[in-house]
Amino acid sequence: MSEAHHWHDYQYRIIAQACDPRTLIGLARSKESDLRFFLPPPPLPSLKEDSSTEEELRHLLASLPQTELDECLQYFTSLALSESSQSLAAQKIPSHCDHIEAGGGLQLLQRLYQLHKDCPKVQRNVMRIIGNMALNEHLHPAIVHSGWVSLMAEALKSSHIMEASHAARTLANLDRETVGEKYQDGVYVLHPQCRTSQPIKADVLFIHGLMGAAFKTWRQHDSQRALTESAVVDEDRYTTCWPKTWLAKDCPSLRIISVEYDTSLSDWRARCPMERKSIAFRSNELLSKLRAAGVGDRPMIWISHSMGGLLVKKMLLEASKKPELNALINNTRGIIFYSVPHHGSRLAEYSVNIRYLLFPSLEVKELSKDSPALKTLQDDFLEFAKDKNFQVLNFVETQPTFIGSMIKLHVVPVESADLGIGDLIPVDVNHLNICKPKTKDAFLYQRTLQFICETLARDLEN
Structure with a gap:
């Protein structure tokens, strides 16, 4: 019909x-x-x-x-x-x-x-x-x-x-006739959004970072938009969410999920004054939501930006402790980290004279270079990832980022983005744009696409 x-x-x-x-x-x-x-x-x-x-x-x-x-x-x-x-x-x-x-x-x-x-x-x-x-x-x-x-x-x-x-x-x-999964608050399927006869063979998950969101984090580099409101949008040239447009078109047999959760730089701006959620708390919360969405039932790749990469690491470590989540670990094929501060960020240091960061949130404090929790997470995950032989790709910015209007900061330096395994690729952009390709032909997108296709090659062929 x-x-x-x-x-x-x-x-x-x-x-x-x-x-x-x-x-x-x-x-x-x-x-x-x-x-x-x-x-x-x-x-x-x-x-x-x-x-x-x-x-x-x-x-x-x-x-x-x-x-x-x-x-x-x-x-x-x-x-x-x-x-x-x-x-x-x-x-x-x-x-x-x-x-x-x-x-x-x-x-x-x-x-x-x-x-x-x-x-x-x-x-x-x-x-x-x-x-x-x-x-x-x-x-x-x-x-x-x-x-x-x-x-x-x-x-x-x-x-x-x-x-x-x-x-x-x-x-x-x-739709309980064709959908077995349930998508809880903050879990969005970017592709396929309609019923389809195309078999879905693998999942790709996008996890944003501090102050990010399920859609805006993964938009195209804003300065490339040369469109008026009346212009016809050519998604091959410009997109507001490249996983939904470019990636879905290049890899139609993927289910593409983007997750959203609340974060804050400062307790001045926290959405709830009582909310002091740690990376450990958030990882368990997201893990539960993703399992309800059937994540782990298929081969999968995690793609993360900034603090989102720390959440991915924590989720995988937590899943490894639970026998009922063995499938999620065994089906993880690879991880892409966009400027993830594995060894901390200077962002947490700017909390004395900067009103915006006068009372840094728990998320920001956990990013400090001397955070014991961050060091333990890095050491445990590195050993775990080597044992599981995950494929890993690391990107890192080389340009500083404006934080508010008062400071200009290299949020994640190269040495902090070095996980210890996988390729580490410096890119001439700032922290916000490291996950925002300028065009579909840009190196950032094409290298990401190459990693996905190569890592899932066997799964996509079957």
Whole structure:
């Protein structure tokens, strides 16, 4: 049905009215499906007298139970008066999803989504909440009945990668017919985002670093953008996320996943004042999410930038201690490190006179050259990686980076990026651009692609 594009409108409406939830979700996840297959969401219930969408959302948020919450979730809940959608997005407890649905949250969020068509950030936060709720299979009928599948089908076709990726995550979590994995908060599949007959033979995981994000870290070097808003985007020349466009096209049999997690340079700017999450804490949290997404079931390559590489090392070491994660270790074929401070960074030293780093976050402190935890991690991982014979490729910047407007710093010097195994390649860029190729033909991308293809050669051939 997804290949039908020449029917009359009434024929699409007849099919749309007859579709069961399974067929509807399948059509939404099919790349070529006509949007006329999807009925408009049902009319939203009227708001209470003298009330607004924001007020009803605040009331709903205030009604959520506060038991079983860690300090940060309590903090976010307390911000309901100013950022209702952000606070709701932070809720990860299944019982909260039930309360949101029972309190009419699916309809309230849809009203908020429709009211803010000119504010993509609000819409993304709303989609993030729906994606989290879709992790609970007993809520699937309510999500479908409230019309969210139609909205997600439209968002999936968006040219904006963040909107499309949020929609893809939600629909994958709803699709229990062809998807066995569950994509938890912050885990995004960049390819394939739709149902496909292309067999997936291996996984490539992208883990960003300090102050990074699942999409923006892996964009093209910004200075190369020579496009106006009205120009047609040629993805071979410019992309906002090269793993999704360039890599997916060059290696279509890969599943490409990008992970997002909160980080902070300073406790002044921490998203939650109570949040002091160590590399060890984050690695266990991400490892659990990745296992839920089926990471480890196929051959795989890890690609990391800056502190993300330390998380990869910690995750692999933690996985090696758990017999149930043997497959993840055995299926790891290689790792690419983009300017990872294996031996520490001078970033942690700039905390005395620089207001921005006046109270460096725990993440920054763990990057200091004299950090015992960092030295132990390096020593343990080097021995482990040699024993497992992982293929390794290290890139490192040679130019300094502006930190705020006050200091210019060589964040990761060559000696710190030297893991002790694998090629070490200096590149004439700064710390932020070490993972942002200027063009598809640029050395940074082509050498990365070569490593992936060579390391997975046997797996991709089978």
